[in-house]
Amino acid sequence: xxxxxxxxxxxxxxxxxxxxxxxxxxxxxxxxxxxxxxxxxxxxxxxxxxxxxxxxxxxxxxxxxxxxxxxxxxxxxxxxxxxxxxxxxxxxxxxxxxxxxxxxxxxxxxxxxxxxxxxxxxxxxxxxxxxxxxxxxxxxxxxxxxxxxxxxxxxxxxxxxxxxxxxxxxxxxxxxxxxxxxxxxxxxxxxxxxxxxxxxxxxxxxxxxxxxxxxxxxxxxxxxxxxxxxxxxxxxxxxxxxxxxxxxxxxxxxxxxxxxxxxxxxxxxxxxxxxxxxxxxxxxxxxxxxxxxxxxxxxxxxxxxxxxxxxxxxxxxxxxxxxxxxxxxxxxxxxxxxxxxxxxxxxxxxxxxxxxxxxxxxxxxxxxxxxxxxxxxxxxxxxxxxxxxxxxxxxxxxxxxxxxxx
Amino acid sequence: xxxxxxxxxxxxxxxxxxxxxxxxxxxxxxxxxxxxxxxxxxxxxxxxxxxxxxxxxxxxxxxxxxxxxxxxxxxxxxxxxxxxxxxxxxxxxxxxxxxxxxxxxxxxxxxxxxxxxxxxxxxxxxxxxxxxxxxxxxxxxxxxxxxxxxxxxxxxxxxxxxxxxxxxxxxxxxxxxxxxxxxxxxxxxxxxxxxxxxxxxxxxxxxxxxxxxxxxxxxxxxxxxxxxxxxxxxxxxxxxxxxxxxxxxxxxxxxxxxxxxxxxxxxxxxxxxxxxxxxxxxxxxxxxxxxxxxxxxxxxxxxxxxxxxxxxxxxxxxxxxxxxxxxxxxxxxxxxxxxxxxxxxxxxxxxxxxxxxxxxxxxxxxxxxxxxxxxxxxxxxxxxxxxxxxxxxxxxxxxxxxxxxxxxxxxxxxxxxxxxxxxxxxxxxxxxxxxxxxxxxxxxxxxxxxxxxxxxxxxxxxxxxxxxxxxxxxxxxxxxxxxxxxxxxxxxxxxxxxx
Numbered sequence: 001x002x003x004x005x006x007x008x009x010x011x012x013x014x015x016x017x018x019x020x021x022x023x024x025x026x027x028x029x030x031x032x033x034x035x036x037x038x039x040x041x042x043x044x045x046x047x048x049x050x051x052x053x054x055x056x057x058x059x060x061x062x063x064x065x066x067x068x069x070x071x072x073x074x075x076x077x078x079x080x081x082x083x084x085x086x087x088x089x090x091x092x093x094x095x096x097x098x099x100x101x102x103x104x105x106x107x108x109x110x111x112x113x114x115x116x117x118x119x120x121x122x123x124x125x126x127x128x129x130x131x132x133x134x135x136x137x138x139x140x141x142x143x144x145x146x147x148x149x150x151x152x153x154x155x156x157x158x159x160x161x162x163x164x165x166x167x168x169x170x171x172x173x174x175x176x177x178x179x180x181x182x183x184x185x186x187x188x189x190x191x192x193x194x195x196x197x198x199x200x201x202x203x204x205x206x207x208x209x210x211x212x213x214x215x216x217x218x219x220x221x222x223x224x225x226x227x228x229x230x231x232x233x234x235x236x237x238x239x240x241x242x243x244x245x246x247x248x249x250x251x252x253x254x255x256x257x258x259x260x261x262x263x264x265x266x267x268x269x270x271x272x273x274x275x276x277x278x279x280x281x282x283x284x285x286x287x288x289x290x291x292x293x294x295x296x297x298x299x300x301x302x303x304x305x306x307x308x309x310x311x312x313x314x315x316x317x318x319x320x321x322x323x324x325x326x327x328x329x330x331x332x333x334x335x336x337x338x339x340x341x342x343x344x345x346x347x348x349x350x351x352x353x354x355x356x357x358x359x360x361x362x363x364x365x366x367x368x369x370x371x372x373x374x375x376x377x378x379x380x381x382x383x384x385x386x387x388x389x390x391x392x393x394x395x396x397x398x399x400x401x402x403x404x405x406x
Numbered sequence: 407x408x409x410x411x412x413x414x415x416x417x418x419x420x421x422x423x424x425x426x427x428x429x430x431x432x433x434x435x436x437x438x439x440x441x442x443x444x445x446x447x448x449x450x451x452x453x454x455x456x457x458x459x460x461x462x463x464x465x466x467x468x469x470x471x472x473x474x475x476x477x478x479x480x481x482x483x484x485x486x487x488x489x490x491x492x493x494x495x496x497x498x499x500x501x502x503x504x505x506x507x508x509x510x511x512x513x514x515x516x517x518x519x520x521x522x523x524x525x526x527x528x529x530x531x532x533x534x535x536x537x538x539x540x541x542x543x544x545x546x547x548x549x550x551x552x553x554x555x556x557x558x559x560x561x562x563x564x565x566x567x568x569x570x571x572x573x574x575x576x577x578x579x580x581x582x583x584x585x586x587x588x589x590x591x592x593x594x595x596x597x598x599x600x601x602x603x604x605x606x607x608x609x610x611x612x613x614x615x616x617x618x619x620x621x622x623x624x625x626x627x628x629x630x631x632x633x634x635x636x637x638x639x640x641x642x643x644x645x646x647x648x649x650x651x652x653x654x655x656x657x658x659x660x661x662x663x664x665x666x667x668x669x670x671x672x673x674x675x676x677x678x679x680x681x682x683x684x685x686x687x688x689x690x691x692x693x694x695x696x697x698x699x700x701x702x703x704x705x706x707x708x709x710x711x712x713x714x715x716x717x718x719x720x721x722x723x724x725x726x727x728x729x730x731x732x733x734x735x736x737x738x739x740x741x742x743x744x745x746x747x748x749x750x751x752x753x754x755x756x757x758x759x760x761x762x763x764x765x766x767x768x769x770x771x772x773x774x775x776x777x778x779x780x781x782x783x784x785x786x787x788x789x790x791x792x793x794x795x796x797x798x799x800x801x802x803x804x805x806x807x808x809x810x811x812x813x814x815x816x817x818x819x820x821x822x823x824x825x826x827x828x829x830x831x832x833x834x835x836x837x838x839x840x841x842x843x844x845x846x847x848x849x850x851x852x853x854x855x856x857x858x859x860x861x862x863x864x865x866x867x868x869x870x871x872x873x874x875x876x877x878x879x880x881x882x883x884x885x886x887x888x889x890x891x892x893x894x895x896x897x898x899x900x901x902x903x904x905x
Contacts, residue, residue, distance in 0.1 A: 006597035013600035065896030121630035164808030
């Protein structure tokens with residue numbers, strides 16, 4: 001008996017160790033992980049200097065981690081085990097009713113060089129810096145301005161979790177108390193919460209963005225903020241196109257493989273063909289006198305505002321505006337009348353607002369999180385008549401981009 | 407490299423096992439261990455291999471001189487021993503403590519400009535452990551408790567042996583002397599080593615790291631909203647984290663040792679069931695306490711001197727113990743803290759505690775141990791003091807906050823499992839059910855008490871057989887689960903959309 005058990009134990013142990021090892025070396029390497037949305041580490045190049053300074057070993061560690069066999073499966077196993085332990089969350093992502101996921105713990109912005117461990121508190125002072133910068137910008141801006149700070153899933157879908165709203169409430173009231181009326185701040189939280197609780201599909205369950213329906217609600221508020229309430233297009237003006245099988249960023253982070261996917265219910269105005277999106281890059285070129293000058297180049301343009309290729313990939317939300325670009329224009333190809341131009345200083349939440357806003361304005365869209373866009377300059381350059389700021393709460397607490405707005 | 411990494415488990419370990427068992431003779435097997443151990447050590451910081459090799463060479467060389475004179479000329483032998491010890495200690499002092507001394511000397515106004523910290527000086531991994539191992543060889547040799555090791559590879563293997571190289575247990579030379587040249591690898595020992603290794607891996611990854619996450623969270627949250635419950639979470643989960651992390655690592659070391667035919671002494675004996683601080687230190691990191699007892703406390707006179715000198719001896723040992731743990735004031739304070747309580751216990755308290763109900767001793771010891779870990783975990787002493795005060799509600803915003811309560815409630819299952827796991831009961835029950843100790847068979851306590859390797863004539867009842875099978879199945883599941891946690895920790899979705 002003793003011999004048999006010890007033999008079985010030794011064989012099991014060696015089999016596990018050698019099986020994973022062999023699988024690792026035999027299975028072909030993967031270049032890109034859709035699940036994680038990033039390139040995976042490849043076998044590092046060996047040099048004696050890289051060995052001596054330790055870069056070889058750290059690259060080897062990354063290579064091993066990234067190319068490990070059955071990675072996704074094992075990540076799912078870990079999530080299951082945490083569930084069995086009644087943790088109620090995994091990797092900082094809460095799992096609530098109806099498969100609603102929401103990131104709870106964030107790497108919070110502390111200083112340029114410092115982010116914290118994953119926590120749910122945030123630095124009030126840093127958020128205050130961003131909000132004050134917004135106030136200062138609003139005071140200098142003469143064009144009508146609307147500011148939209150979309151809350152996070154964890155704030156909106158609070159009723160799906162037993163997680164307290166302590167932090168949500170704190171952030172919510174800090175924003176409301178700090179922002180001046182000049183900013184045209186619209187408080188979305190009560191509205192979104194009310195609609196979420198009523199069963200409306202306003203935020204994705206598996207992604208940190210709002211749904212097209214949530215974006216439509218925000219669009220209505222924007223129009224009201226600009227005093228254009230009578231021009232608001234009713235929901236019936238849009239036809240629904242369903243793109244099923246969307247597993248978003250929160251799903252990837254959480255590792256709960258048993259949570260089902262979202263469906264993107266894209267609200268189409270039906271006239272995408274009449275629009276064109278161009279993506280611009282800015283280059284500094286010296287002119288004849290040797291002075292540096294900004295030159296803009298179109299590096300990509302497409303009809304409408306969707307890149308439908310993404311609807312068949314994992315990262316379906318990236319279909320809106322083709323993902324993140326620094327500067328984009330959405331214009332009507334055959335405009336008889338001159339249309340108003342709206343400057344949108346934004347993060348990715350604004351991407352799904354485009355289908356509604358483009359019906360009313362030509363859009364000049366600048367990525368706030370790039371940190372280089374200058375609102376006043378852009379508004380001048382494109383003769384914009386209105387400005388919209390869209391920047392979600394997660395960015396507010398984890399980054400300092402908004403503090404640079406001017 | 408650390409044991410709880412994919413690279414170790416699925417590149418280093420299979421390679422080492424394969425090479426080790428492919429070469430036929432013990433002599434060559436030592437070569438294999440020596441070379442792979444250097445690789446293990448140099449992974450990440452290859453330069454420090456040289457520091458370690460120099461220390462080994464020095465002790466090896468001076469060893470001949472100590473052995474040569476110990477019979478004929480004790481004074482000379484003592485001189486060479488001192489030279490050998492100083493060589494080893496100077497490396498430790500330089501790499502670990504130089505910048506600490508400089509930083510403190512710079513506080514003196516006149517010196518602040520003349521002294522500059524040495525840049526680029528990082529601590530060679532495991533230097534505190536292997537220096538003590540090397541010293542044990544030299545001292546044992548001088549005392550005539552062991553013979554000189556003429557084989558450099560065998561001596562090098564003793565010091566560099568990767569299972570215990572970077573985090574102990576601190577193996578005394580004379581405990582493995584015979585094993586270096588005459589050990590026997592058997593299937594039974596290998597299997598019991600594999601079980602022990604997996605148990606250690608599970609302790610470290612499933613409990614230690616999980617407790618660490620709660621601790622880190624509570625500590626970071628306290629910066630925003632200090633609450634009493636948060637401070638208790640910092641203390642409790644750090645207490646659990648450091649135990650499972652360290653005891654798990656020792657288990658892995660002991661298990662790996664057995665896979666290659668070595669039998670190391672135990673390093674932990676359920677320290678948190680202690681009823682006094684004296685008892686705690688008999689159960690915690692036993693190889694270190696034994697080392698200090700044997701090479702510092704007893705040579706100073708130990709208990710066989712007057713009361714006052716006994717207290718001095720305790721003070722010396724606990725100053726050194728604290729300082730050994732790190733070059734920072736909080737570690738010195740931590741050592742002094744335990745030193746003081748050990749003196750008080752020696753004075754009268756230990757006897758008093760023995761008469762009181764056990765629960766009093768448990769509470770007393772656990773609280774003091776916990777407070778000790780607060781000192782230990784905060785290198786910033788002022789921050790540690792704030793955390794300590796917060797335990798009693800001083801400087802807090804209240805007893806708790808909703809999110810802290812939420813976190814605590816969801817960490818409760820972990821807390822319960824970890825607390826039960828820190829007592830001997832689960833293992834005792836399992837061993838009784840199984841009629842055999844599958845995990846610790848083959849281990850040796852620091853008091854020299856040997857638990858036999860599974861005997862050949864072992865007869866198990868039906869229940870015993872079921873338990874034996876379940877143990878194996880449990881090991882397999884635990885191993886896969888640990889790998890899943892390791893893989894998950896490297897899984898980092900890049901959410902570029904936010905940016």
